[in-house]
Amino acid sequence: MTVAARIAELGITLPEPAKPVASYVSFVQSGNLVHISGQLSNDASGGIKGTVGVDVTPEQAAAAARLCAINLIAQIKAAVDGDLERVVRIVKLGGFVQAGPGFSAIPAVINGCSDLMVEVFGDAGKHARSAVGVYQLPLGFAVEVDAIVEVR
Structure with missing residues (x-):
């Protein structure tokens, strides 16, 4: 099955x-x-903003990370002139979560992005990763993820 399929x-x-x-x-x-610049948890409806563990639930944050994955794939598609079959491997993801005091489930949040990469790219979507909690992200978004992708 193709990536587009x-x-x-x-x-x-x-x-x-x-x-x-x-x-x-x-x-x-x-x-x-x-190297794909950080993509925010943004979509046409405005995306998911806020602080995880304060006004964003862990489940909402995982959905936010999934939005980041969708935005990363859109950027990857632009980088490969529309041909996602050129992706050899998702090499590394760098995940950032706007985390409230005491919220430590950062890796579980970023799984929302990681899991979609594997669903879309199969074994080529398995990657190295970092997952970091931060005080603030640009424009108040809950999650940001950047990527390094090997292409042919």
């Missing part, structure tokens, strides 16, 4: 890739690695 089977419609909101680019390719 898996995305369709999951009922996912990829959004237009988000434009940078500051002084950076959405992705940079160096050799066969594409």
Whole structure:
């Protein structure tokens, strides 16, 4: 099954890739690695904002991480000129969670992103990862994830 077919089977419609909101680019390719800038838990409805463990539940935060994965895939698609079959491997994800005092289930939140990468890319979606709790994220979003992707 193709990557596009898996995305369709999951009922996912990829959004237009988000434009940078500051002084950076959405992705940079160096050799066969594409570095995707951090993608926020944003969607057409405004996304998921807030502090996890305060006004965002762990379940909502995992859904926010899944939104980040969808946004990452949209950026990856742009980086490979629309051909997601060029993805060799999701090499690494860097996950950031706007976490409230005492909230420590950061890895479980970022699983929302990691799990979707495996659902979409199969074994090529298995990756190394970091998951970090932070005080604040840009524009008040609950989760941000960046990626390194090997392409052909």
